[in-house]
Amino acid sequence: MITLNTETITLHRLVQAVARTPDPHVDGDSHRQPADVHIACHAATALLDQARPADPADPAGWPTWRTLIPHVDALAQHAPPDTDTPTTARLLNHAANFLQDQGELARAIDYYERALNCDLRLNGPDHRNTFTSRNNLADAYRAAGDLRRAVPLYEATLADWERVLGGDHPDTLTSRNNLASAYQAAGDLGRAIPLHEATLTNRERVLGGDHPDTLISRNNLAHAYEVVGDLRRAVPLYEATLVDCERVLGGDHPDTLSSRNNLAHAYESAGDLRRAVPLYEATLVDCERVLGGDHPDTLSSRNNLAHAYESAGDLRRAVPLYEATLADCERVLGSDHPNTLTSRNNLAHAYQAAGDLDTAIPLFEATLADSERVLSGDHPNTLTSRNNLAGAYQSVGHLGRAIPLYEATLADRERVLGADHPNTLSSRNNLAHAYQAAGDLDRAVPLYESTLADCERMLGGDHPLTETVRANLEAVRR
Template identity: 30%
Template structure:
């Protein structure tokens, strides 16, 4: 039962150094490690000895064995130390008076508690280290051992566990309270620590696996407390749902003073980067409790020098990054030790009999020990009831196959007895079973007025003393634990903020022991509680923690199928929260559940179904499921148009959603027509200054831009920007979106310097308002890079694009359309600067990604052919390049018409391809036509138009039309110099007679 650790210095005792054996219970490992480190710095040798001798070994013999060690023996004492075994106080007293007193010169002790120790410990003359600082604790330790406190010190590496245990980690993330009755598991905890310490860089992930009730959470809690001095950051994450997991993990970002905004995904991305970089702390521990749904785990799990501990029932963790550690039931000695400490009246034989009956299952032993410790029932009577009692509601039920029958009977006994003696406690317990297992914000129930509660439960709101007694009773009987989570921002701690943690197995058993009538009543109360707790504004990121808290309880409370309008409002607000906070995957799943439930009692044309469709479509669109969103929105709009008397705002919203879908699907003309209809309706119903009207106007600008009507888009966007600055504020996120749109328009119009100036200002505002990692900020940064590239001022664009791509991938993942678009722009830049290998890889990835996301016929998928053609042309494969140029030109002409700027760009490349393959007449013909169309679409002085003019001059020169070629070239050079400047890369390339080209920047809107 002992673990030895020979301290640094073994075999080379320093001058005047001694050897000390530090003896401790595993519970106090941090203190033992710190004591060893302090003694080592003073030149002494130290061995650590975890001590928990089996109960069958006489205590005098166990203490006598310690004397076999050389040097002096230092005991680390507390009231917990004397519960080892456990052993009767008399046995301890006799051993202290005997072995220890006879060898008093060998023994010394420190005391870590403010509680009274056994009188016989006086022989040890323990020095008190309770509640003092590190410097004073070291002085007292050395003084007790008769060692000098001054003099030279050895340089000993700090290492794990060397921080003073009285100094907590810099960040302590609401780890559950330490269980003072935690028993055994020492070998398992040491193995866990060893796995984490020995793991290679970026792979320090351990998953504790086991059945419900086996003690995984208790082990994780004990590890966090026992090894806390190894870490600077310890953060606990309850994994009730993916949404709560991400919300809770993201809350670590502000604790580390990271400038990461309030959106969970943004916070997680900033957090992962900080942890990877060891900034501001390199020694961190993240604990994910109850992480069973591991889809998307790689998006959450950090890398770096810290440690990740997971508790789960999902064995799939072993197939990935995690080292799996199976958690078995108690060993018999651990079972009996726990029972005898919790119920001191039990004899060793009785404890052994109870442990055997309950199959050493920790959760069952906790409940049995609580019952036997709190009641005066004879152990024999208890065992007879367990063996012979009827399981009533639990008999022959499925889903409890892993739970021993004796354990189920034990729970039945407890709840039936409480029902007789403490009915309020059982009512509160049954109410908790109507929430989801795990963390339950039970105090929210007290926000309900008594009139909203059933007559039998009105006491929940009015009887504070009864509430407190019921909670205390359930905690004392170990039915659940009080949660350590603090109140939300702006809330004063109190009964209304009370939370408890209910084990999944206990939750299941209590639910089965509750009658159907009571269960229905309690679920109704929980639904009302959730509705009352809804802050009512999911757009406010300060309220997102509350929404994350409510989310897990929707389904178990029956809220998804509720016909109550207030409850339905809450469900819709939680969908809005998923959309606003970036929890798209959770939102997609929740929306589908709601649709399935509401379809049972709501007709498709009901307004609620329309609201649901709007939110579901928004989430699907943001998630990249454009076709699914389109099908939903189109069906709703068709139904609304067919129904007589449809409300104008409902029709407007549905049309707006469909127009957004059409833009993403490449149906640009149809989308613009629908968006004009939306704007006209908004102006008529809401007026020109309404938020929704301005949103409709902004979307109109987007539609015009996608159709290549850049000047018109700029006029619309500039008007929207001015109104938003006036009606909202200059720093409102919607205003920033308009500023970004205006800069994009200016760039596409060829006004590169104006675009850059506006985007630089917008970028500064994005950083100040939203933070560096917000998705909107990343879009602004992308546009800034493109503005700098076109303006010819970016010196190291490749490094800047690579950095932005890394951050964007952290935000959205590699396959999101925003990331794919940046991959393409990065590839175009790499090709332009001669890195064909990287360019080929990036462009191929971008082309495949857009084809998979949008289909092969989408304008963006078609336009990508021209980027691939430029790679082939640069590699010398001119014939194949021309084939792709011509395919892109034909495809985009068919879908967008001959005058769209994207079509003109493809034509510029196709003319170049014809020239390079010797088809000079065809090249000249296409170049002249392209120049004519570019002048009409973009204007005479647009940089693209001037590129077309330079290309025409080259084709004329190829046909030996030197006089006209010279005139065309000279006109183009004068205009380029006047428009862009003599030193702009486009101007310099034209002077060097480098054939101009056009690379496609994919843009979805």
């Protein structure tokens, strides 16, 4: 019933159930009085909190987390929420961080919500722990693609930080940065970019130009410029940020490696593959040396290099690298991790580019089914997967399947992301192109026209998507 070894104690489930259940009807049951069970519960909570790795994002601690999570689940299941302590809230927040990194978003959200309720009950609405728990919950909603809940929660959290700590407190500035990123994820770049700009200005003034948070703000602003196609501002800002990261943090710091990757991506977006590919290659070598071959950032770096090879038309290098990256993601992260699903989607796209649609389409279909199961039907990655499957159907002339899927994807993107999100505008262009392929110009031309007007209004006349829509409209008019 009890198994002991040098590192663990294993109790039979029946023993566990009896030990945690007080019986007031049994005289002389001196070891299972409610107060004793209560003390034991909090002792177990403290032991779990002491045993957890400090950084949930560090892969070195993942085996320990995987051992601890079933015990955290048992604690959450058997301990009533109204008995939670500050230690419980801290443990649940860290466990949720790990689960979120592993793609277990539904479980992470449950733990974040319980931690927030505990902080509200014990500390009140104006305590910093409460603000942190609220921000964590908003992060999880954003990761799950639930921006309708994430954005208001970020807004409320920022208002609370400003009211309690003031506008210049570092935690307030972090909250502003998070809200700007949420606006950007929701496609509201009209609010995201000014907020990123203001946050950077404030961080430079309060923290200094070389503070790591300031460098993060510069990178985020560059990324927002890149999203709207303003590469004339994005690329120089990425370049300057990388120089500062190398000088302040060192060439091997993870943030420096991320900055190199981001600059390579901007070069790729600008069509400058002669600079993008060597920078991706060098970044991957550094990630493998510094972080290890199995680190998530290393796997992302491999994926990015494969994509650059694909963009350059070098499918002989892209496809094997995608295949190896997917195998590593499945082994390290698991088959259902969001990064693994993205890797599968990318490999399917490379097969399609290579003309191997017999392999690409089943892989797109399986990836979409997994995305719907793991991430939900409304997650932005799921919507991307649907769009890609529709494109594959169109490539083989299956317009009877492609057009309804494009239409459904567009309706979902308008509902989830909003009508002006770049992905929604891309969906409109794709649907118009499918109508054109089907010979339905009465629907294709007006859709191209309205999409072009929206792209020019939201993204500007020089954005690559705007130029694509304009070229499609000119071609159909000819």
